[in-house]
Amino acid sequence: xxxxxxxxxxxxxxxxxxxxxxxxxxxxxxxxxxxxxxxxxxxxxxxxxxxxxxxxxxxxxxxxxxxxxxxxxxxxxxxxxxxxxxxxxxxxxxxxxxxxxxxxxxxxxxxxxxxxxxxxxxxxxxxxxxxxxxxxxxxxxxxxxxxxxxxxxxxxxxxxxxxxxxxxxxxxxxxxxxxxxxxxxxxxxxxxxxxxxxxxxxxxxxxxxxxxxxxxxxxxxxxxxxxxxxxxxxxxxxxxxxxxxxxxxxxxxxxxxxxxxxxxxxxxxxxxxxxxxxxxxxxxxxxxxxxxxxxxxx
Amino acid sequence: xxxxxxxxxxxxxxxxxxxxxxxxxxxxxxxxxxxxxxxxxxxxxxxxxxxxxxxxxxxxxxxxxxxxxxxxxxxxxxxxxxxxxxxxxxxxxxxxxxxxxxxxxxxxxxxxxxxxxxxxxxxxxxxxxxxxxxxxxxxxxxxxxxxxxxxxxxxxxxxxxxxxxxxxxxxxxxxxxxxxxxxxxxxxxxxxxxxxxxxxx
Numbered sequence: 001x002x003x004x005x006x007x008x009x010x011x012x013x014x015x016x017x018x019x020x021x022x023x024x025x026x027x028x029x030x031x032x033x034x035x036x037x038x039x040x041x042x043x044x045x046x047x048x049x050x051x052x053x054x055x056x057x058x059x060x061x062x063x064x065x066x067x068x069x070x071x072x073x074x075x076x077x078x079x080x081x082x083x084x085x086x087x088x089x090x091x092x093x094x095x096x097x098x099x100x101x102x103x104x105x106x107x108x109x110x111x112x113x114x115x116x117x118x119x120x121x122x123x124x125x126x127x128x129x130x131x132x133x134x135x136x137x138x139x140x141x142x143x144x145x146x147x148x149x150x151x152x153x154x155x156x157x158x159x160x161x162x163x164x165x166x167x168x169x170x171x172x173x174x175x176x177x178x179x180x181x182x183x184x185x186x187x188x189x190x191x192x193x194x195x196x197x198x199x200x201x202x203x204x205x206x207x208x209x210x211x212x213x214x215x216x217x218x219x220x221x222x223x224x225x226x227x228x229x230x231x232x233x234x235x236x237x238x239x240x241x242x243x244x245x246x247x248x249x250x251x252x253x254x255x256x257x258x259x260x261x262x263x264x265x266x267x268x269x270x271x272x273x274x275x276x277x278x279x280x281x282x283x284x285x286x287x288x289x290x291x292x293x294x295x296x297x298x
Numbered sequence: 299x300x301x302x303x304x305x306x307x308x309x310x311x312x313x314x315x316x317x318x319x320x321x322x323x324x325x326x327x328x329x330x331x332x333x334x335x336x337x338x339x340x341x342x343x344x345x346x347x348x349x350x351x352x353x354x355x356x357x358x359x360x361x362x363x364x365x366x367x368x369x370x371x372x373x374x375x376x377x378x379x380x381x382x383x384x385x386x387x388x389x390x391x392x393x394x395x396x397x398x399x400x401x402x403x404x405x406x407x408x409x410x411x412x413x414x415x416x417x418x419x420x421x422x423x424x425x426x427x428x429x430x431x432x433x434x435x436x437x438x439x440x441x442x443x444x445x446x447x448x449x450x451x452x453x454x455x456x457x458x459x460x461x462x463x464x465x466x467x468x469x470x471x472x473x474x475x476x477x478x479x480x481x482x483x484x485x486x487x488x489x490x491x492x493x494x495x496x497x498x499x
Contacts, residue, residue, distance in 0.1 A: 010338070011341075011398070011399065011402060012402075013399055015396065015400055018395075021390055030380075033383050033386070037379070037382055037386070038379075040335065041332075041378075042331035042371060042374070043331065043335075047333060047338075048333070049329060049330060054329060054330075057347065057350060057351045057354065058325055058354075061351070061355050062318060062321070
């Protein structure tokens, strides 16, 4: 058996020996096979991994989010094509450096793709799908779309973000801005620290766990509920539901993936659990599986 | 691979503390040996790379629960164990591998191990076979595809295509005859080119 394994590894089995190995393997349980395989495990190095593959695997392990970004669009596109016909506008990820200044640049993400952006002052932004960030100076940006901001502390120099209808001023904090989900609304969801919001009708100071919503120039502040965690779904990679009616779950999915889902013929059931926020195919597959229903693409 | 003495317990302790350079060091030590072994078992570069990725991904994810008194080698093997065993069983039982060995064997007259230069990889063989299959009559194509791509037995193919087992056998024999003819021509040409190139190298 050991000899046959050695010959197998070097592809020098004769056809007759292969037949013998097949018969022996059929009668050998995994438990007996494992020690044989272990004997020669990693002992010698006749083959090397290509350097680029080696680096890619290491990078994928150490920066899982960064690599997810690269594959999301492909998976997403495949899922969409199979399930739902959707008009997909493709804006390429563009970085346009303005001449003359190091701190001025603009980044736009295409639908379905996110990006992590490091700003010159050390702050970091996780840019959601179909979002645009334009740096206007070292500590200020123009922004539209969805973004999860981690702003570095610099007491003398507050960071300011100008977005549809309001300005967000911060010292050092983490929060989410969303002007995409509902085009008529701009939302700021504060997780850590504090921010000040300024719009034409007034100002508001947000505390952690609060959400500010700007609708038609009217600014309101409310405590975030469990359901609001899904506002961060694009950032965390999962959507979470607790005893939520199925129709509502699919509406949330539709909003998240920017497609229309017809929820009229659904069973009246509640759903609890998490659904991936970065792969519509898997997301809908999960629901089909749990409820034994079929969702059709149109 | 063991060129300089390595303080493995210390390396594991640093990995447990989340030190990325300790992880890199372990990766650089073990990735090629694991890859080359996985390649010999799976006969497929993609699968071997997947195994390496799985091994180190799990090592990184579970770094906090590692015991620095326990050597890494059996731990890493433990992660790869199931993938290796199932790949081993799958390849040994595949019709493609059988054909691959037959080609190698015929090539060297069964005398000695084939030289790495004249040897087809399993992947190349698969590519060539699927290319040749396209030129076969449709009735033979279906049978050969089920045999090579889905690794079904004659009985299973007969059931699936609603044919008699003898018909399946006949079509397979005819198809294999054509495939081997084409393959041998291709290999003969490859070998000639290799031997022509040899003196100039």
